[in-house]
Amino acid sequence: MGVEFMKERLKNVPLKPGVYLYKDDTGEVIYVGKAKALRTRMRSYFQSPDKLHPKVRAMMNRVADFDFIVTNNEVEALILENNLIKSYQPRYNIQLRDDKSYPYIKITTGEKFPRIYITREEKDGVSRYFGPYTEVNSLRETVKLLTGIFPLRTCKTLRPRKRGCLNSDIEKCLAPCIGRVTEEEYGAVVNALIDFLEGNSADLLKKKETEMKVAAANLEFEKAARIRDQILSIKKLSDKQMISFESPYNLDLIAMHSGEKQNLVLVFKIRAGKIIAKDTFWQDRSLAENINEDMHFFFNRYYDNNHDIPAEILVEHLPSDLELIQNWLKEKVGHKVE
Incomplete structure (x- = not known):
């Protein structure tokens, strides 16, 4: 399917929340994304190649078809996006690998x-x-x-x-x-x-x-x-708990160091003023244009299967679509997360 034909198809994509899937010429899903307004978001990929981020340009050179799913709201789109990424493991989506070397x-x-x-x-x-x-x-x-x-x-x-x-x-x-x-x-x-x-x-x-x-x-x-x-x-x-704080904090502390190809992410879980756990992840940098988008993708993947979500999460860089992330977490755990 040619670029011009896909641009013509875009006219029929609704301006509603949802998830879009880009496929290569074999039909394999190579990227999954979410959008507040599907047509607007998807159209941004089909602008002049000179205006695209190099990683986005490289992906669009492989895109031969697309599909989309309309959802009722942005939170549903966020959940569906995460489920599809886990299902398809698309080449151009950010992948998260944790450190399994320690017991x-x-x-x-x-x-x-x-x-x-x-x-x-x-x-x-x-x-x-x-x-x-x-x-x-x-x-x-x-x-x-x-x-x-x-x-x-x-x-x-x-x-x-x-x-x-x-x-x-x-x-x-x-x-x-x-x-x-x-x-x-x-x-x-x-x-x-x-x-x-x-x-x-x-x-x-x-x-x-x-x-x-x-x-x-x-x-x-x-x-x-x-x-x-x-x-x-x-x-x-x-x-044995050597590190503690004077105040009985209950929060997650997330630090992200951004590299050229990967991010190093550390999560410290602090409960009752003590560090009870530390998780280490290496996050592949894919189509994210800044560290705020990287943090958004990390939140989406890390907290999706995590039932221990405190009311406070301390980060160096705020995730993009912050209000959406907060609403999603609140829906998961039943209390406000800041």
Whole structure:
């Protein structure tokens, strides 16, 4: 399909929000974009080549056809754009690669009875991840201490059993496999673990200290000793958090260093005034004309499968279409994000 024919087809594209797809001569989708007004946005690609960004000009030399999808509003267009980019993996869209070289603690919150384990796998968008950690041996010790305080299952497959495993015998697993705990009771322990990993250890310490005193007063000395060991583990794990702030901030801090071909993006997750996680990404620079567009694409990809979105996100460079991004995040999490 020639350029002039595509320009003629543009006249039938509506001035409505939506997503457009550019294809090469084999029919492969090579770029997906969104627009507040489809015809206006798409027409900008067909102006004089001298006025186009070099990367855009290179792409348009390969474009042989296009398609578009009309949406009800810009937020729908943003969501659809992201889904299509993940589906087609277009050559000219920005690609985001995270650093999988370091291990994380994973809690499989998508399961009825979540488990905790160490992983280097790609994040699935449903589970909760904490890390990365630089020393795997230290991380194994951390998980061992955690399961002593929060006795979640560590087995790969949950099957009904007649009797519990060794971990249940030594009270390091609540044993949902034998029906020893309800889903609600198990969920409360999962939430307490997540709260602890997000840096909120003070309330847990007070609770455990009270439990220890009650057990001692009731002459349950073995139970009191077990709780004492849990208190020592909590303090040990809390001490491992070396960087903290005086104020109990809950925010994401995003730093982007722009290179000629790639951007380096660092995300620090700060909860209750402590840095609980750091993510590293390399973002290919494609058709973005400035760092604000790069940041927009990063927000779109990073927070699409991220359920841990705070009310405040601190960035060095604001994303383009800021109001659109804020409305999209608010729709995802149900609260205002600034």
